[in-house]
Amino acid sequence: MIHPIPPGTRDVLPDEMRELRKLKGALIEVFEARGFGEVSTPAIEYDEVMARGDGRAARSSYRFFDESGELLALRSDMTVPIARLVASRFVNSEPPYRLCYLASAYRAVRPQSGQMREFMQAGVELIGASAAEGTVEVIEVLEAALDAAGLDRAVIGLGDADLYGQLLEELGVEEGAREAVLANLAAHDLVALEQALVEAGIGAERAATCVQLTQLRGGKEVLERARGLGGEAVERAIARLSETYEELERRGAAERVQIDLGLLRDLGYYSGAILEVYDPALGHVLGGGGRYDGLMKRFGLDLSAAGFGLYLERVHTAQMEESRRGSEAS
Amino acid sequence: MSALKLAVPRGALFGGTLDLLDAVGVDTAEMRGDSRSLIFQTSGLTVVTVRPSDVPTYVESGAADIGITGKDVLLEQADRAVFELLDLGFGRCRMVLAARTGNDRLAEAQRRLGMMRIATKYPRIAERYFESTGRRVELIEIKGSVELAPLIGLGDGIVDLVATGRTLEENELEVREEIVECTARFVANRVAHKLRAAEIDDLTAKLREASRR
Numbered sequence: 001m002i003h004p005i006p007p008g009t010r011d012v013l014p015d016e017m018r019e020l021r022k023l024k025g026a027l028i029e030v031f032e033a034r035g036f037g038e039v040s041t042p043a044i045e046y047d048e049v050m051a052r053g054d055g056r057a058a059r060s061s062y063r064f065f066d067e068s069g070e071l072l073a074l075r076s077d078m079t080v081p082i083a084r085l086v087a088s089r090f091v092n093s094e095p096p097y098r099l100c101y102l103a104s105a106y107r108a109v110r111p112q113s114g115q116m117r118e119f120m121q122a123g124v125e126l127i128g129a130s131a132a133e134g135t136v137e138v139i140e141v142l143e144a145a146l147d148a149a150g151l152d153r154a155v156i157g158l159g160d161a162d163l164y165g166q167l168l169e170e171l172g173v174e175e176g177a178r179e180a181v182l183a184n185l186a187a188h189d190l191v192a193l194e195q196a197l198v199e200a201g202i203g204a205e206r207a208a209t210c211v212q213l214t215q216l217r218g219g220k221e222v223l224e225r226a227r228g229l230g231g232e233a234v235e236r237a238i239a240r241l242s243e244t245y246e247e248l249e250r251r252g253a254a255e256r257v258q259i260d261l262g263l264l265r266d267l268g269y270y271s272g273a274i275l276e277v278y279d280p281a282l283g284h285v286l287g288g289g290g291r292y293d294g295l296m297k298r299f300g301l302d303l304s305a306a307g308f309g310l311y312l313e314r315v316h317t318a319q320m321e322e323s324r325r326g327s328e329a330s
Numbered sequence: 331m332s333a334l335k336l337a338v339p340r341g342a343l344f345g346g347t348l349d350l351l352d353a354v355g356v357d358t359a360e361m362r363g364d365s366r367s368l369i370f371q372t373s374g375l376t377v378v379t380v381r382p383s384d385v386p387t388y389v390e391s392g393a394a395d396i397g398i399t400g401k402d403v404l405l406e407q408a409d410r411a412v413f414e415l416l417d418l419g420f421g422r423c424r425m426v427l428a429a430r431t432g433n434d435r436l437a438e439a440q441r442r443l444g445m446m447r448i449a450t451k452y453p454r455i456a457e458r459y460f461e462s463t464g465r466r467v468e469l470i471e472i473k474g475s476v477e478l479a480p481l482i483g484l485g486d487g488i489v490d491l492v493a494t495g496r497t498l499e500e501n502e503l504e505v506r507e508e509i510v511e512c513t514a515r516f517v518a519n520r521v522a523h524k525l526r527a528a529e530i531d532d533l534t535a536k537l538r539e540a541s542r543r
Binding site: 110112155157187188189190191192215217218258260276278279280282283284285 | 390391409413416515520522528531
C-alpha cells in the first residue's frame with residue numbers, strides 16, 4: 001500500500017542518512033572550529049519577516065494562517081531568519097557575530113534531481129565584519145567546508161551584485177527598463193539581454209559591450225579586460241573585486257576562486273560581493289552567498305554582513321559523483 | 331579534461347546545425363552518414379543527437395555541456411535553467427495563431443462564448459500569449475499534426491510554428507496573428523559555462539562569426 005507524500009519532499013532511509021550525517025558532522029566541525037556557533041530557528045516565521053528579505057524572488061511559497069489569523073510562512077532560506085535573530089537577540093553584545101546553521105528550507109521549485117521543495121542548507125553568517133575582510137573570511141570557511149566534503153575540484157565564483165544596477169544607471173537606462181535587463185541577466189539569456197539593452201536606448205555598440213562584460217570570468221586578468229570595457233560603475237566594481245581578491249591572494253586562498261562579472265544572484269538582498277559554488281561533477285550550482293548589508297538595515301541594524309549556504313543534498317550528490325569518478329579512474 | 335559534450339537537435343534544425351558545425355571546423359561527415367549511432371566523437375567534441383525538445387533537459391542537467399535548439403523549444407520550456415548564449419540565425423520560423431481561411435469561427439467563439447478553443451503543441455507559449463493579450467482560451471494539447479485539428483472541428487484555431495506557410499496553405503489555414511519569431515539558439519549548462527569558460531567562449535566566438543556570414 002503506497003501512501004503518497006507531497007511532490008518535492010522525500011523520505012531518507014538509513015544508508016543515505018548515515019552518509020548525510022557524516023557530511024553534516026564534517027561541515028559543522030569546520031564551522032565551529034572557526035568560531036561559528038550553530039543556531040536553530042523555527043521553520044515557520046511570520047510572513048512579514050520573510051518578506052523583508054525579498055518581496056519577490058525568495059518570497060516563501062508556502063503561507064498559511066494560524067489560529068488567530070496571523071499570516072505565517074515556511075522559511076525559504078536561513079539568512080533572513082538569522083538576520084531577524086541577530087537583530088532581536090544580539091543587540092547587547094559586541095559584533096561581529098559568527099553563526100552557522102544546518103536546516104531545512106522550502107521553495108516551490110519544479111522537483112528534479114538535486115532540486116527539492118524541502119531541502120537542507122548548511123552555511124554560515126558573519127555579521128558585523130567590514131567589507132573585504134568579512135567576505136574573505138567567509139570564502140575561507142567555504143573553502144574549508146568544500147575540503148571537508150572532499151570536493152577538491154570545486155570552484156567558487158566571485159562577482160559583484162551592484163555592478164549592473166550602477167552600470168545601467170550610469171548609462172541612463174530608466175528604472176522600468178532596468179528591471180527587464182536585470183531579469184534577462186539573472187536568467188543569463190544573452191540574446192534577450194542584448195535586445196533589452198538596445199530597447200532601453202543605449203545603442204547597439206554599448207549593448208554589445210555590456211553583454212561582453214557579463215562573459216568575463218576567470219583569474220585576475222578578467223579585471224584588466226573589464227577595465228577595457230569601461231565606465232565608472234565598472235571601475236568601482238573592479239576596485240571592490242580586486243580588494244577582495246588581493247586579500248584572498250595574500251592569505252593563499254585565491255586559487256579556487258574565479259572572478260565572474262556575469263554573476264547576479266536572484267535573491268534581492270545581496271549587495272557587493274556575491275558567491276556561487278560549482279563542482280565539475282554536477283550540472284547544478286552547489287550553493288552561494290555574498291554580502292547583504294542592506295538586509296541587516298531592513299531589520300534595523302546598521303551592520304555589514306556576509307555568508308554562504310550550501311545545498312546539502314547537492315553536495316552529497318557531488319560527493320558520490322566524485323567518488324564514482326575516482327573509482328573509474330583507478 | 332574530457333571533451334565538451336554538445337547536444338544537437340535531430341529533425342528540422344539538423345541540416346542547418348551540421349552546416350554550421352562544418353563552418354566552425356567540426357567534422358560532421360559521420361553524422362551525415364546513415365549511421366544509427368546517437369553519439370559521435372569528432373574534432374574534440376562529443377556530439378549527441380537528440381530530439382530538439384530534449385536539448386534543454388540534457389543541458390540543464392549537465393549531461394550535455396552545451397546544445398543547439400530552437401527558441402520555440404526554449405520558450406515552451408522556460409522553466410529549464412539553461413544559459414542562452416547566441417542567436418544562431420538559422421531555422422527561422424514564426425509561432426503564429428492560425429485559423430481556417432476566410433472563416434470567422436475564431437472571432438465568433440470569442441464574441442459569443444468569450445473563449446476560443448485552440449489546438450497546439452506549445453501549450454505554455456500559447457497560454458502566456460493569450461494571457462498577455464487578455465483573452466480566455468481553452469488549450470487542447472496535441473502531439474501530432476496540429477493543422478488537422480480545426481479542419482475536423484477540434485478547436486477554432488491553432489498555435490503552431492510555420493516556416494514557409496505551405497502546410498497551412500495546403501490545409502486551408504491562414505495566419506491570423508504572429509506571436510514570436512524563432513531561430514536556432516546556442517545554449518550552455520550554467521556550471522559548464524563557468525568551469526569550461528575558455529572552451530565554451532572559443533566555440534561561441536566561432537559560432538557567432540560563422541552564423542553572421
